[in-house]
Amino acid sequence: MAFGSRLVEVISLLELTRQSLRAWRSEQAGIALGFAGLLAVLFMIGTDPTQLRGVASPLGERIASNTTRSGPLPVYVPDLYQFGWTLVVGVYIAARVATATARDIGDGTLELLLTAPISRTRVLRARLFAMVFGFVGMTVFVGTVFVALSVLTETTIDPIVVWMIHALPVPFFLLCIVLGLFVGTITDRGRLAGLASGLLVLGVFAIGQLSPGSPLELISPLYYYDPVAIMHGTSVTAQQIGVPIVVALIVGGLSRLRFNRLDLS
Amino acid sequence: MSSIDAESVTKRYGSTRGIADVTFRVGSGESFGILGPAESGKTTLVRTLMGVQRPDTGSITIEGHDLDDRSSRTEMKRSVGFLPSSPSFDTSRTGRAVLEQHATLKAADRSDRLPVRLDISTVLDDPIRTYDDRDRRFLSVALAFMHDPSLVIMDEPFTALDRTARAELQSFLEREHEAGTSLLLATSRLDVVNRLCDRVGVLRNGHLVDIRPGESLPPNGGxxxxxxxxxxxxxxxxxxxxxxxxxxxxxxxxxxxxxxxxxxxxxxxxxxxxxxxxxxxxxxxxxPPTLASVLAEWYGVRLTASGGDQLA
Structure with missing residues (x-):
């Protein structure tokens, strides 16, 4: 393909990605700020073990179990990441992508967009990229706040642990995006698509708890993402991260196939 | 080279009829009308030509690009403009934002001049939800023509326009056609095809039953x-x-x-x-006769309440 055509393709992909990013940035900023606020509260109240022991003795026990090689992490922070960050962002990602895709098909904006020389695959890819940029931005922001709070509260945490806590949900987030894309190509009703994909992500998340030992468990983030275990130096295998990524690639391929064959009406 | 070459194109929606075995050719620089009442299959035909719907059978070549091939279909849109019957905009955006986005996607160089020609430049910075029917329609016309296409495919472009706006759009389309742009125009308006089209294909119940010279149509034709x-x-x-x-x-x-x-x-x-x-x-x-009476004269059919026609 000529360099000029390739350049036009890249520019149009960037333009489509930029449009989605613009549309979603306030929501993503809201989620990131909200989570950062919760982190700040937990860091402020949770770093004084004496104070926490005064609140309840089990909390004191949690501090002991959360003690890293470098020092203690505030209580509930691991839970906040495992059940709050992963689940909230996962559900948001899937529901947002599904709603936007279904709505574009249903209200005809996709038809108008496709009057331009862009392929449907590129539209889908742009949506994927926009959400990847979105959650990477959110993760970087929350990670920075996490580090800043650690410094402010003199909580010393191994940088590798910080990196792992924030990077390991990424395979699950990728899976959430393609689940959202897939649901968005099944129905052209935005709300229904958002609700269905949110429930689907909840189901994927819960599989880890509901059916331990089954093959389905492998796609649940609960299978490989446990901040407490990470702090205790438990390593994560390539297989644990690879399974959600492979499933995401398969679902992504199916979404693309379905989207390309879809009749717009 | 033909602008459009459609061969035995059929599209059904389950058991519902869309278009059946439609064959026609539009020459380079020609203005071709698809005339038919509501529900006759015009929109299905236009959507199939746009590539937003896949034909069940048949082949379509537009400006030398085979629509069956996905990359060719995308490439085709660099030289073809589309004007859907009721374009859906994200109405929270401004007309300028939409124009700029499409100008980037289409590498268009007329995106500055066309709004002035179409007299929508004064509203471009307003959200599209504040636009009236005329401004919305003319914004979509600007999108369709902004990349100086060699062919523009339009579905009911005069819908919801008052007499003045219709005359403006008609005159714009005439000038574009004179400048060498091929036009395919699907409509149920006799006066439009009469004035704008070199040839007209008559669509009835999804079948292209006839192709006539534009001048044979009413009011010239009766x-x-x-x-x-x-x-x-x-x-x-x-x-x-x-x-x-x-x-x-x-x-x-x-x-x-x-x-x-x-x-x-x-x-x-x-x-x-x-x-x-x-x-x-x-x-x-x-x-001048109505479309219904013309169809009745030509084919001995009468229009049904649903818009389709049946043999009298």
Missing amino acids: RRVRFITTAKIDSSDFNHAERISTTETGLAAENDERTTVELFYTGPLSELCERLSSYPIEDLTVE
């Missing part, structure tokens, strides 16, 4: 004439009249029969006036 006279009518007086019908409507005066005459006249108006002058005329109306 007028409905209705007059009331007290004289006895001699049908041979009207050389270019078809389907003459007479109805005795009662007594105008004692011993005077009043007759209502209806006919479809395809000859010169001056000749009609000359013929009529030999009759005592009490009332006279001459009007």
